[in-house]
Amino acid sequence: MGRRISYRDALREALREALQADPRVFLMGEDVGRYGGTYAVSKGLLDEFGPERIRDTPLSELGFVGAGIGAALGGMRPIVEVMTVNFSLLALDPIINTAAMLHHMSGGQFSVPLVIRMATGAGRQVAAQHSNSFEGWYAHVPGLRVLAPATVEDARAMLAPALADPDPVLIFEHAQLYNLEGELPDDGPLTVDIHSARVRRAGTDVSLITFGGCLTKALQAAEQLAAQGISAEVIDLRVLRPLDDATVMASVRKCRRAVVIDEGWRSGSLAAEVMARIAEQAFFDLDAPLARVCSEEVPIPYARHMEEAALPQVPKIVAAVQALLGNTP
Amino acid sequence: MIEFKLPSLGADMDEGTLLTWAVKPGDSVHRGQVVAVVDTSKAAVDVEIWHDGVVHELLVQPGEKVPVGTVLATLLAPGEVAAPPETVLVAARHAVSPSARKRARELGLDPDTLSGTGAQGSVTLADIEAAAAPSAAPDRQTEMRKAIAAAMSRSKREIPHYYLSETIPMANALTWLLQRNEGRPITERILPAVLLLKAVAMALKRTPELNGFYRDGAFQPALAVHAGVAISLRGGGLVAPALHDVGVKPLEQLMRELADLVKRARAGSLRSSEMSDPTLTVTNLGDQGVESVFGVIYPPQVALVGFGSVTVRPWVQDGEIRAQPVLCATLAADHRASDGHRGALFLAELHALLQQPQALADAAALPATNQGTLT
Numbered sequence: 001m002g003r004r005i006s007y008r009d010a011l012r013e014a015l016r017e018a019l020q021a022d023p024r025v026f027l028m029g030e031d032v033g034r035y036g037g038t039y040a041v042s043k044g045l046l047d048e049f050g051p052e053r054i055r056d057t058p059l060s061e062l063g064f065v066g067a068g069i070g071a072a073l074g075g076m077r078p079i080v081e082v083m084t085v086n087f088s089l090l091a092l093d094p095i096i097n098t099a100a101m102l103h104h105m106s107g108g109q110f111s112v113p114l115v116i117r118m119a120t121g122a123g124r125q126v127a128a129q130h131s132n133s134f135e136g137w138y139a140h141v142p143g144l145r146v147l148a149p150a151t152v153e154d155a156r157a158m159l160a161p162a163l164a165d166p167d168p169v170l171i172f173e174h175a176q177l178y179n180l181e182g183e184l185p186d187d188g189p190l191t192v193d194i195h196s197a198r199v200r201r202a203g204t205d206v207s208l209i210t211f212g213g214c215l216t217k218a219l220q221a222a223e224q225l226a227a228q229g230i231s232a233e234v235i236d237l238r239v240l241r242p243l244d245d246a247t248v249m250a251s252v253r254k255c256r257r258a259v260v261i262d263e264g265w266r267s268g269s270l271a272a273e274v275m276a277r278i279a280e281q282a283f284f285d286l287d288a289p290l291a292r293v294c295s296e297e298v299p300i301p302y303a304r305h306m307e308e309a310a311l312p313q314v315p316k317i318v319a320a321v322q323a324l325l326g327n328t329p
Numbered sequence: 330m331i332e333f334k335l336p337s338l339g340a341d342m343d344e345g346t347l348l349t350w351a352v353k354p355g356d357s358v359h360r361g362q363v364v365a366v367v368d369t370s371k372a373a374v375d376v377e378i379w380h381d382g383v384v385h386e387l388l389v390q391p392g393e394k395v396p397v398g399t400v401l402a403t404l405l406a407p408g409e410v411a412a413p414p415e416t417v418l419v420a421a422r423h424a425v426s427p428s429a430r431k432r433a434r435e436l437g438l439d440p441d442t443l444s445g446t447g448a449q450g451s452v453t454l455a456d457i458e459a460a461a462a463p464s465a466a467p468d469r470q471t472e473m474r475k476a477i478a479a480a481m482s483r484s485k486r487e488i489p490h491y492y493l494s495e496t497i498p499m500a501n502a503l504t505w506l507l508q509r510n511e512g513r514p515i516t517e518r519i520l521p522a523v524l525l526l527k528a529v530a531m532a533l534k535r536t537p538e539l540n541g542f543y544r545d546g547a548f549q550p551a552l553a554v555h556a557g558v559a560i561s562l563r564g565g566g567l568v569a570p571a572l573h574d575v576g577v578k579p580l581e582q583l584m585r586e587l588a589d590l591v592k593r594a595r596a597g598s599l600r601s602s603e604m605s606d607p608t609l610t611v612t613n614l615g616d617q618g619v620e621s622v623f624g625v626i627y628p629p630q631v632a633l634v635g636f637g638s639v640t641v642r643p644w645v646q647d648g649e650i651r652a653q654p655v656l657c658a659t660l661a662a663d664h665r666a667s668d669g670h671r672g673a674l675f676l677a678e679l680h681a682l683l684q685q686p687q688a689l690a691d692a693a694a695l696p697a698t699n700q701g702t703l704t
Contacts, residue, residue: 256428256454287426287455288448326447 002183007149010156010184011041011173015079018159019049022077025163028055028064029081029117038083039119039178065091065116069099072114077163085120085134085172099168100143111166115159121174121213121263122311128299131307133263135172135212136270139240145169146240147194150215152182154238157192165194172240174213174263195239197247203233206321207251209274210261211237214312218261221317230321240270248274249282256287257324261312266294288324293317331380331404335367335389337397338376338604340628341480342369346394347401351375356384358404363600365401370472371568372594376601382406392442424451436461473566484628488543489664492623495676497683498646499639499654505686521639522613523584525656527689529611529634530554530575532678538667539632539660539675540608548631548666553577557607557627558587560594568594569610569627570603580690615639621657631663632672634679656683 005013018025027042033056036043046054057064061082068080082088088095099112122131139146145165149155155173162169184190200215201222208218215236222232233251237243252258258278262271271292278290296310335345345367352364363375364384382404389401405411425433425440429452433440440452443460447453502524510518533540533554541550554576557569570590575583593599609630614622615638622635637657644653658679662672682689 256426284427284431287428287453288451324448326445326450326453 007155007180008178014159024077026053027079061091066094079115082118114168117171119175120172122300127302131300136264147171148212157190161194197244200236201234203231205231206257207255209235214261220314252282253285260292291320332400333402341476344396370476372597429454429457432457494659497680502686528682536675542629551608555606555608557610559612571606624661631666633661635659
């Protein structure tokens with residue numbers, strides 16, 4: 001039998017395991033120590049590991065992300081928590097111009113074994129400036145590996161291979177997932193890879209391709225579609241860079257129809273990239289136009305009903321699938 | 330611009346499949362010319378056009394099944410010049426999904442001829458597979474049975490039939506035919522059926538309310554008699570195509586045309602006007618040996634005349650009993666269009682006409698009415 005655990009607790013277990021396993025590992029970020037983390041992920045770790053390894057930082061993303069890069073270059077294995085993706089904009093320069101490019105710029109002499117964790121996404125009525133989904137932006141950049149754990153298992157097990165990667169890895173935790181509960185095995189090592197997509201539900205009529213916070217919605221949509229006799233396959237991308245084309249194309253070649261669900265804005269979204277790759281690689285297997293369900297192209301509204309209307313939702317996914325199958329409501 | 334629409338080739342026809350075009354854009358066509366072959370549930374029919382003109386555009390492609398009334402083609406009237414298109418419209422591309430197009434190529438199908446069930450009406454892989462599946466070759470027997478069932482059910486549902494019968498002595502007529510045919514080659518002999526058709530057409534002059542159509546709550550008389558001749562087909566089913574203008578054609582001509590009609594009906598190459606023009610139906614089951622037949626009217630016609638077999642019966646004439654060949658003629662008529670009294674007059678007239686076969690043969694040839702104008 002497995003044990004039930006929340007996404008938040010699974011992340012904390014992963015951090016503790018990493019801190020215990022390797023003295024080079026340390027965590028730093030805003031409020032990760034005494035406050036226990038804005039999402040309570042690092043709660044209790046300061047007491048267990050002390051202020052040398054659980055370090056509160058000033059409100060300066062540019063500064064502490066840069067410090068993390070320096071520590072990584074100096075032989076440490078830093079885990080930097082940028083509270084949310086919204087604030088990571090202040091650290092774009094060190095993340096992209098330094099962390100992602102140093103290996104290239106140094107002719108392979110330097111690697112940056114840095115892990116950056118951040119919360120992402122909307123849906124909690126925290127208004128436009130705290131509700132962005134910029135995973136797709138980072139997935140644009142060569143030199144970065146971008147992960148989007150959408151399950152308790154990935155929350156628990158993605159950190160170890162991310163730390164083992166000699167190059168910078170960004171982990172995006174959708175803020176609506178922290179309370180998600182799931183089953184984990186009682187004991188024994190839990191390992192996952194950080195290069196492949198996964199089929200979370202098998203189906204034959206349409207591929208629902210998604211990641212992060214939209215996985216739950218896609219699975220719910222698949223359930224509703226099943227009741228209508230439509231068999232939907234749900235693909236969890238998990239790794240947004242580099243994309244696992246093989247798994248996506250295998251699913252699309254089987255189902256011949258695809259809907260990409262992405263909380264990012266439609267234009268220039270990761271969904272657009274996935275669709276382009278399908279068109280490039282599986283065009284002759286398609287039996288319907290490609291479709292996507294993305295966020296409306298507005299700053300995410302504060303009002304609950306407006307926010308809900310702006311985001312991908314289960315009924316929108318179901319309607320998109322029905323349209324692909326020629327069933328106009 | 331003249332629109333050429335798919336005609337209804339009978340009360341039982343709702344749709345037809347265009348099989349081939351006999352013309353192409355730019356061709357001049359003349360009234361009565363066969364321009365297309367259309368498959369109905371009963372037969373492949375040569376469809377005629379009723380306008381002179383020049384074919385402008387063919388709008389329905391071979392293989393397409395369309396409802397009656399669909400514009401099949403447009404024609405330029407004589408002297409008309411096609412208006413230059415005001416805006417150059419790019420023809421909407423027939424949407425075919427990539428996988429459907431690929432599969433169609435493998436199967437040697439043209440996906441552009443199929444209608445789609447997918448997103449935005451696109452042709453999908455499933456549509457291609459369905460089209461390629463060994464589709465039950467159109468089962469003519471089943472289709473025809475359905476068509477007959479529909480027409481006859483409608484007839485019995487809508488038409489208040491009344492029935493009359495009259496036994497007609499045939500000695501004069503048969504003797505006259507025997508003399509008329511004597512010494513002539515088989516191909517020039519006239520069969521009794523032709524004399525009967527002629528007699529029906531002449532008798533209708535007295536009772537025009539039996540010849541025509543009941544449509545939209547009113548009877549519309551027909552000027553000419555286009556007799557629908559019930560022809561049973563080998564393998565089952567029947568058609569009743571028109572023998573045109575029976576009233577004004579000489580017996581010899583009627584004989585030739587009837588033979589041709591039967592041959593073409595059985596070969597499945599009837600013309601559209603023959604399918605749609607009959608103004609009343611004549612059925613003759615004499616060959617099967619039955620004495621009388623009370624028919625079911627083919628809507629929207631209002632009468633059906635039935636003939637049984639010629640049999641020799643004891644017959645009282647001038648106070649004496651003699652063996653005499655007799656024929657039972659029946660009338661099934663639509664009570665909305667006529668009453669039994671008028672029907673009785675028709676049968677009495679038929680009786681009288683068949684006693685004077687030479688007069689029937691000599692019946693004044695009136696100018697033929699134009700085919701098709703009344704239908």
